Amino acid sequence: MSANEAAQRLSNSSVYALELxxxxxxxxxxxxxxDVTLKVGAGERRAILGSNGAGKTTxxxxxxxxxxPTSGRIRFFGExxxxxxxxxxxxxxxxxxxxxxxxxGGLSVLDSIxxxxxxVSRSRLSLLRPGARDATFAQARNIAHLTHLDDVMxxxxxxxxxxxxxxLEIALALxxxxxxxxxxxxxxxxxxxxxxxxxxxxxxxxxHIGYIIIEHDLDVALRVSxxxxxxxxxxxxxxxxPSEIEEDDEVQALYLGAAHG
Amino acid sequence: xxxxxxxxxxxxxARQIATGLGLLAAAILLWMIFGIWPEWLxxxxxxxxxxxxxxxxxxxxxxxxxxxxSGFTLVFGLMRxxxxxxxxxxxLGAYVGYDFANWTGxxxxxxxxxxxxxxxxxxxxxxxxxxxxxxxxxxxTLVTIGISIVAADLMLAVWGGKTYQFEIPASLDxxxxxxxxxxxxxxxxxxxxxxxxxxxxxxxxxxxxxVGLWLGLNRTRVGMMIxxxxxxxxxxxxxxxxxxxxxxxxxxxxGALAGFSGVVGGSALSVAPGEDVRYLMASLVVxxxxxxxxxxxxxxxxxxxxxxxxxxxxxxxxxxxVLTFAIMVVTLALRPQGILGNARLRAxxxxxxxxxxxxxxxxxxxxxxxxxxxLILIPAFASPFLVYQVCAQALxxxxxxxxxxxxxxxxxxxxxxxxxxxxxxxYAVAILGPNGAGVLxxxxxxxxxxxxxxxxxxxxxxxxxxxxxxxxGIYTIMITLAVGAAxxxxxxxxxxxxNGHSGFRGIAPPDLFGVSWRLPTPFYYLCLGVAALAYAAxxxxxxxxxxxxxxxxxxxxxxxxxxxxxxxxxxxxxxxxAGLIAGAAGVxxxxxxxxxxxxxxxxxxxxxxxxxxxxxxxxxxIGPFLGAALYVLLKTFAIDLVGADRFNTLIGAIFLAVVFxxxxxxxxxxxxxxxxxxxxxxxxx
Numbered sequence: 001m002s003a004n005e006a007a008q009r010l011s012n013s014s015v016y017a018l019e020l021x022x023x024x025x026x027x028x029x030x031x032x033x034x035d036v037t038l039k040v041g042a043g044e045r046r047a048i049l050g051s052n053g054a055g056k057t058t059x060x061x062x063x064x065x066x067x068x069p070t071s072g073r074i075r076f077f078g079e080x081x082x083x084x085x086x087x088x089x090x091x092x093x094x095x096x097x098x099x100x101x102x103x104x105g106g107l108s109v110l111d112s113i114x115x116x117x118x119x120v121s122r123s124r125l126s127l128l129r130p131g132a133r134d135a136t137f138a139q140a141r142n143i144a145h146l147t148h149l150d151d152v153m154x155x156x157x158x159x160x161x162x163x164x165x166x167x168l169e170i171a172l173a174l175x176x177x178x179x180x181x182x183x184x185x186x187x188x189x190x191x192x193x194x195x196x197x198x199x200x201x202x203x204x205x206x207x208h209i210g211y212i213i214i215e216h217d218l219d220v221a222l223r224v225s226x227x228x229x230x231x232x233x234x235x236x237x238x239x240x241x242p243s244e245i246e247e248d249d250e251v252q253a254l255y256l257g258a259a260h261g
Numbered sequence: 262x263x264x265x266x267x268x269x270x271x272x273x274x275a276r277q278i279a280t281g282l283g284l285l286a287a288a289i290l291l292w293m294i295f296g297i298w299p300e301w302l303x304x305x306x307x308x309x310x311x312x313x314x315x316x317x318x319x320x321x322x323x324x325x326x327x328x329x330x331s332g333f334t335l336v337f338g339l340m341r342x343x344x345x346x347x348x349x350x351x352x353l354g355a356y357v358g359y360d361f362a363n364w365t366g367x368x369x370x371x372x373x374x375x376x377x378x379x380x381x382x383x384x385x386x387x388x389x390x391x392x393x394x395x396x397x398x399x400x401x402t403l404v405t406i407g408i409s410i411v412a413a414d415l416m417l418a419v420w421g422g423k424t425y426q427f428e429i430p431a432s433l434d435x436x437x438x439x440x441x442x443x444x445x446x447x448x449x450x451x452x453x454x455x456x457x458x459x460x461x462x463x464x465x466x467x468x469x470x471x472v473g474l475w476l477g478l479n480r481t482r483v484g485m486m487i488x489x490x491x492x493x494x495x496x497x498x499x500x501x502x503x504x505x506x507x508x509x510x511x512x513x514x515x516g517a518l519a520g521f522s523g524v525v526g527g528s529a530l531s532v533a534p535g536e537d538v539r540y541l542m543a544s545l546v547v548x549x550x551x552x553x554x555x556x557x558x559x560x561x562x563x564x565x566x567x568x569x570x571x572x573x574x575x576x577x578x579x580x581x582x583v584l585t586f587a588i589m590v591v592t593l594a595l596r597p598q599g600i601l602g603n604a605r606l607r608a609x610x611x612x613x614x615x616x617x618x619x620x621x622x623x624x625x626x627x628x629x630x631x632x633x634x635x636l637i638l639i640p641a642f643a644s645p646f647l648v649y650q651v652c653a654q655a656l657x658x659x660x661x662x663x664x665x666x667x668x669x670x671x672x673x674x675x676x677x678x679x680x681x682x683x684x685x686x687x688y689a690v691a692i693l694g695p696n697g698a699g700v701l702x703x704x705x706x707x708x709x710x711x712x713x714x715x716x717x718x719x720x721x722x723x724x725x726x727x728x729x730x731x732x733x734g735i736y737t738i739m740i741t742l743a744v745g746a747a748x749x750x751x752x753x754x755x756x757x758x759x760n761g762h763s764g765f766r767g768i769a770p771p772d773l774f775g776v777s778w779r780l781p782t783p784f785y786y787l788c789l790g791v792a793a794l795a796y797a798a799x800x801x802x803x804x805x806x807x808x809x810x811x812x813x814x815x816x817x818x819x820x821x822x823x824x825x826x827x828x829x830x831x832x833x834x835x836x837x838x839a840g841l842i843a844g845a846a847g848v849x850x851x852x853x854x855x856x857x858x859x860x861x862x863x864x865x866x867x868x869x870x871x872x873x874x875x876x877x878x879x880x881x882x883i884g885p886f887l888g889a890a891l892y893v894l895l896k897t898f899a900i901d902l903v904g905a906d907r908f909n910t911l912i913g914a915i916f917l918a919v920v921f922x923x924x925x926x927x928x929x930x931x932x933x934x935x936x937x938x939x940x941x942x943x944x945x946x
Contacts, residue, residue, distance in 0.1 A: 123806060125810070
C-alpha cells in the first residue's frame with residue numbers, strides 16, 4: 001500500500017462504509033468475481049473501471065445481495081451483511097442504481113420516488129393515505145427537483161424518455177437518507193448536457209454520502225472520484241488516484257485499449 | 262480456490278448419499294413386493310395383497326397421468342403456454358375414440374381415431390388461436406380457460422351427462438397372475454397376485470411412449486430444436502428454424518397425447534363429464550412437482566402422485582388428497598421450479614397483459630355517489646326475486662371477484678383460489694356458528710363466529726400466498742388452481758370436519774336489531790353495505806403507501822427490494838387483505854345459499870370468479886361488480902336468451918370475446934364509450 005493511498009483513505013474518515021474480504025462469485029464453472037478485497041471509507045467517492053466482463057456489475061450485485069457472493073464476507077459500516085437479504089442492506093443505508101433502468105412502469109415519477117422514500121421507513125406497509133402535506137411527499141418532490149424531474153412528476157414512468165428514466169434511477173437511489181450509493185453506469189446513454197448535470201449532481205451530494213461509480217466515460221469517472229479501482233477478469237488489478245490511473249501505461253493498454261479497440 | 266475444491270468434492274457426495282438411500286428404498290420395496298411377509302408387517306399394512314395392489318395400481322395410474330401430463334408439459338416447455346384446456350382435449354379424445362370404436366366395431370380404431378382427431382384439434386388451436394396471441398402468456402392462458410368452459414358445455418350437449426364404458430378387446434381383457442406371492446396357505450398352496458391385464462398394458466404403453474418421447478427429444482434434430490426452444494425461443498428463430506411450424510407440430514403432438522390417453526384412460530376407467538377437470542388437475546400437480554417442461558420430470562411427478570393417490574386411498578381414505586397436496590407444497594418449498602424444472606422458467610417475468618396493467622386510479626366522485634344512490638333505490642322498483650337472486654348475488658360474487666382484482670390488478674398475481682377462501686369462511690360459519698345439518702355446529706355467538714370466519718379466511722389466503730409467491734407469473738394461476746382443487750377434494754372426502762359430499766345445510770343470517778336479515782330487501786342492503794365498504798376501502802388503500810408499493814412490486818420486484826421492501830411480505834400481506842374481503846363475501850355467500858358443500862368451491866365455480874373479474878375488467882375496482890352483474894343476469898336469464906341451458910357456452914364465448922377484443926373488459930368498453938361521447942376538449946391553438 002503506497003503512502004499516497006493510505007493518506008487518501010484516512011483523509012475522509014477512519015470508518016469504512018464498505019469492507020469486502022476475499023469476495024467471490026461463481027456462475028457454475030465461470031468465476032465472475034475472485035478474491036476481491038476492498039475497503040471504501042464513509043463519504044469516499046470511488047470509481048471502478050474495467051472492460052466489459054471485468055466483474056464490475058457482478059461486484060455491485062454481490063454487495064447489494066441481488067446475487068449474493070459465493071465466498072468471502074461483506075461489511076457495511078462495520079456490520080457483517082453477507083447473509084442479509086437485499087432489503088435489509090438497503091434499510092441500513094445502502095443504495096444502488098442499475099445499468100439497465102429498473103423502474104415501476106405503472107407508477108408516476110412522484111409515486112415512484114415516494115415509494116422509494118417510504119421503503120426504508122417503518123410506514124412502508126401503511127394502509128393510510130398520505131396527506132397533501134405529507135413530509136415524505138415533500139422529500140420526494142425535493143429529490144425530483146434535484147434530478148431535474150420537476151416537469152414530469154405526474155407522468156407515468158413508462159412514458160418517460162430514456163434520459164429521464166436514467167435520472168429517475170438516480171432519484172430512487174437518493175431516496176430515504178442513503179449513506180452509501182453504488183452507481184452502475186449512470187451516464188450511459190445521456191447527452192453531453194445531461195452528463196454535465198450528472199457531474200454537478202454527484203459533486204453536490206452531501207459530504208457524508210459516499211459512493212462507488214462504475215463508468216466507462218473516463219471524463220465523468222475521473223472527475224467525480226477521489227480514488228480509482230481497476231478491475232480485470234473478476235479481480236482487482238490496480239488502484240490509485242485518478243491522475244495516476246490516467247497516466248498508467250498498463251491501464252492505457254488494458255482498459256483504454258480494450259474499450260476503444 | 263480451496264473453497265472451489267471443497268465444493269466439487271461435496272456435491273457428488275451428497276448425490277451419492279441420495280443415490281444410496283434411493284437404492285436402499287428400492288431394495289426394501291422389491292423385497293416387500295417379492296418376499297414373503299412376516300406377521301407383524303402384514304398386520305401393520307393390512308396384508309401384503311392390499312399393499313402390493315396399491316403399489317401396482319399407483320404405478321399404472323402414474324402411467325396414465327404421465328401420458329396426459331407429458332403433452333401438457335411439452336407444450337408449456339416450448340411455448341410457455343399453460344394449456345388449461347388440456348383436460349378438455351383428454352375428454353374430447355375419449356368421446357371421439359368411443360364413437361370411432363362404436364362405428365368401426367374395433368377398439369383399436371377408436372384409439373387411432375381419438376389420437377389423430379386430437380392431433381388435428383391441437384394443431385388447429387395453435388394456428389387459429391395461440392398464434393394470434395403470441396408473446397402474451399396471460400391472455401393465452403385465459404383463452405385456454407375460456408375454451409375449456411365452452412368445450413365442457415358443448416361436449417355435455419353432444420354426448421350428454423351419461424357415463425360411457427369402452428369395450429376392451431378380449432385379448433387385453435381379464436386378469437392375469439403375477440409372479441408375486443401374496444400368501445402361502447397352510448397346505449403349502451401358493452397364492453399369486455392377480456391383476457387386470459389391461460392396466461399392465463396401459464403401463465407398458467406409457468413406458469414405451471415415455472422412452473420414445475425422451476429419445477425423440479434427446480436424440481433427434483427436431484427434439485434438439487424443441488429443447489433449444491425451451492431454453493431460448495428468440496435464439497431458435499434467429500437460427501433459421503421455422504418456429505411457427507415447430508409450434509404447430511408440438512401442439513399436435515400434445516393434442517395427440519391427450520387424445521390417446523383419453524381413449525386409453527377412458528377404457529381403463531370410464532368416460533363422463535368432469536373427467537376433463539380431474540385430468541387437468543392431475544396434469545397440473547404432476548408438472549408442478551416434476552418440473553415444467555421436463556418429460557423426465559413429468560414421469561417422476563406422475564409416479565409420486567399416482568403412488569400417493571393409491572396408497573392414500575388404502576391407508577388414509579379421507580385424507581388421501583392431503584398427501585398429494587403435501588407433496589406439492591413440499592416440492593414448492595424446497596424447489597419452487599419442480600424436481601427437474603428449469604429455474605429460469607420459474608423466474609420468468611410476471612405476465613404482461615393489457616388486462617392487468619395500467620390501473621386506472623379509482624377515486625370517489627359524483628359517478629360513484631350516483632351509482633350508490635341507484636343501488637339503494639333498487640328494492641323500491643324491483644321484485645323480491647330480482648333483489649335477492651340477481652342483485653344480492655351479484656354483489657356477493659362481485660366482492661369475491663374484487664378480492665381477485667386486488668391481487669391481479671394491483672399485485673400482478675392472478676390467484677384462482679379466491680372462491681376457495683370465501684368457501685373457507687363459509688365453512689367456518691357453518692362449523693363455528695349454528696347450522697341445521699346436525700353435525701358439529703359449535704353455536705358460537707354471531708359477534709364471535711363472523712369475525713373469526715373472516716380472519717380465518719385472511720389467514721388461509723396468507724398461507725396460500727406464502728406458497729404461491731415462491732413462484733411468479735403464470736405459475737401463480739396453476740398453483741392457486743391446484744390449491745383450490747385440493748380444498749374441493751378435501752372437503753368432499755372429509756366427513757369429520759367438512760361433512761363430506763353433503764356439507765352443511767340450514768345456515769341463515771340472524772335476526773338482529775329487530776330486522777330479519779334473511780328477507781330479500783334487508784339481505785340486499787346487508788350485501789350492499791359490505792360491498793360499498795369493501796369498495797371504499799380498496800379505493801382508499803389503493804393510494805396508500807401499501808397500495809402504491811404493491812403496484813411497484815407488480816412492475817418491478819427486483820427494484821422494490823433495492824429500495825427497501827421485502828417483496829414476499831408485501832405480497833403475502835396483499836393476500837391476507839384480499840382474503841379478508843373474500844372471507845366477508847364467503848359469510849354472505851353461505852347465508853345467501855343457506856348451505857355450503859364442496860360444490861360451492863368446485864373448480865368450475867373457481868373459474869367462474871376469474872371469468873367475472875376478466876369480463877368486468879381488472880383495471881378498476883368497479884370492474885368485478887360490472888362483471889358479476891352481467892354474469893348473474895346471464896345465468897338467471899340464459900334459458901330465455903339461448904333457448905336451452907347453454908349458459909356456460911354463452912358466458913365462455915363472452916369471456917373469449919373479451920380476452921380477444923377488449924382485454925380491459927366491460928370497464929374498458931364503458932370508459933371508451935364515455936370518452937367518445939364526452940365533449941371534445943378545445944383544439945390546441
